[in-house]
Amino acid sequence: MRVEEGVLLSRFTTIGTGGAARAFARPGTLAELEEALRWAAERGLAVNAIGLGSNLLVADEGVDALVVKLGGDLAAVEARGGLLAAGGGAPNAVALHRARAAGLGGFEFACAIPGTAGGGVWMNAGAYGRDWSDVLVRALVVTADGSGWLTPAELGLSYRHSELRHGQVVAQVEYRLESRPVVEVRAAVADLNARRKAAQPTTKRTFGSVWKNPQGGAGAGRLLEECGLKGHRIGGAVVSPKHANFIENAGGATTADCLALMAESRRRARERFGVELEHEVVFLGGIDLPRA
Ligand SMILES: Cc1cc2nc3c(=O)[nH]c(=O)nc-3n(C[C@H](O)[C@H](O)[C@H](O)COP(=O)(O)OP(=O)(O)OC[C@H]3O[C@@H](n4cnc5c(N)ncnc54)[C@H](O)[C@@H]3O)c2cc1C
Numbered sequence: 386m387r388v389e390e391g392v393l394l395s396r397f398t399t400i401g402t403g404g405a406a407r408a409f410a411r412p413g414t415l416a417e418l419e420e421a422l423r424w425a426a427e428r429g430l431a432v433n434a435i436g437l438g439s440n441l442l443v444a445d446e447g448v449d450a451l452v453v454k455l456g457g458d459l460a461a462v463e464a465r466g467g468l469l470a471a472g473g474g475a476p477n478a479v480a481l482h483r484a485r486a487a488g489l490g491g492f493e494f495a496c497a498i499p500g501t502a503g504g505g506v507w508m509n510a511g512a513y514g515r516d517w518s519d520v521l522v523r524a525l526v527v528t529a530d531g532s533g534w535l536t537p538a539e540l541g542l543s544y545r546h547s548e549l550r551h552g553q554v555v556a557q558v559e560y561r562l563e564s565r566p567v568v569e570v571r572a573a574v575a576d577l578n579a580r581r582k583a584a585q586p587t588t589k590r591t592f593g594s595v596w597k598n599p600q601g602g603a604g605a606g607r608l609l610e611e612c613g614l615k616g617h618r619i620g621g622a623v624v625s626p627k628h629a630n631f632i633e634n635a636g637g638a639t640t641a642d643c644l645a646l647m648a649e650s651r652r653r654a655r656e657r658f659g660v661e662l663e664h665e666v667v668f669l670g671g672i673d674l675p676r677a
Pocket residue numbers: 399433434435436437438439440441455473474497498499500501502503504505506507508509510511512549553554555556586587591592593594667
C-alpha cells in the first residue's frame with residue numbers, strides 16, 4: 386500500500402476546491418485499509434475517508450491527516466439474491482446499475498446523489514422521501530483498533546446524520562432491495578432525473594445542498610431565495626441562480642470564497658427569518674464558518 390504526500394484534494398471534490406492532504410492512500414482491499422489505518426495510528430495522524438467528494442469543503446490550507454479513498458474490491462458491487470453488497474467506495478451510480486441489471490428496485494432514489502456507499506452512510510443521504518436507513522442492512526466499519534458490522538440503529542442514522550466519526554471507515558455495506566422489473570426501475574430513474582434537472586444546477590460544479598432544511602417550515606433554498614441571495618457572488622463562488630441552497634464554482638473559486646458566501650447566507654437567514662441554518666456540507670481540515 387503506497388502512501389503519497391501533497392496530493393491536492395481539489396482533484397477529488399465536486400466543487401473543485403481544497404488544498405493538499407498530508408498523506409493520501411487508496412486501499413483496494415480490507416488488508417490494505419487496515420494497513421493504512423495502522424500506518425496513521427503509529428504516527429498519531431488523524432484519518433479522513435473520502436468518497437466522491439460530493440459533499441465536501443476541504444480547507445484551502447489542506448488537511449493534516451491521512452486521507453483514504455477506497456478503490457478496488459472496496460469499490461465493487463455484487464448482487465446476492467435480494468441483497469446488494471457494495472464496497473464503501475462504490476459509486477451510487479454503479480450500485481444502481483448493478484441493482485437494475487439484477488432486477489432489484491428500491492435504490493432509485495439515489496440516482497441523483499453523486500456519491501458513494503460510504504458517503505451515503507455517513508450522511509444518511511436521501512432524496513424523494515427515502516434515505517440510506519430505508520435500504521441499509523448493515524455496514525462494516527473499520528478503525529485502527531478493529532472492525533465490526535453495524536446496523537442502521539447502531540450507526541444512529543437520522544435526517545442527514547450518522548454517529549460515525551472521522552477515523553471510522555465504512556468498508557462494505559449491504560442493501561436490502563426488492564424484485565422490480567428493469568423497465569420500471571428505468572422509468573423511475575428517468576422521472577427522478579428529469580425532476581432533478583428542472584430544479585437544481587446539475588451541470589455546475591457544486592457540493593450538493595449547502596444547508597440542512599430547517600424543521601417544519603420552508604426549505605433552506607426558499608428562505609435564501611427570499612433573502613435575495615440567488616446569483617450573489619464572492620470571488621469565484623456564486624449562490625446558484627437556479628436553486629439558492631447550492632453554491633456553484635463559477636471559475637477559480639476557493640473554499641474561502643464558499644465559506645464567505647455561507648456566512649453571508651446564514652447571517653441573512655438569521656436576520657430576516659430568525660432561523661439558524663445548520664450546514665449539511667462536511668468540512669475537512671481546519672475550517673471554521675466565520676460568524677458574519
Ligand atoms: C449535484 C449534487 C446533488 C446532490 N444531491 C443530494 C441529495 O439529493 N441527497 C443527499 O443526501 N445528498 C446529495 N448530495 C450530496 C452528496 O452527494 C451526498 O451527501 C453523498 O452521500 C456524499 O457521498 P461521497 O461519497 O461523495 O462523500 P464525500 O463527499 O467524499 O464525504 C462526505 C462525508 O462522508 C465521509 N465518508 C465518505 N466515504 C466514507 C467512507 N467510506 N467511510 C466513512 N466515511 C466516509 C467523509 O469523511 C465525509 O465526512 C448531492 C451532491 C451534489 C454535488
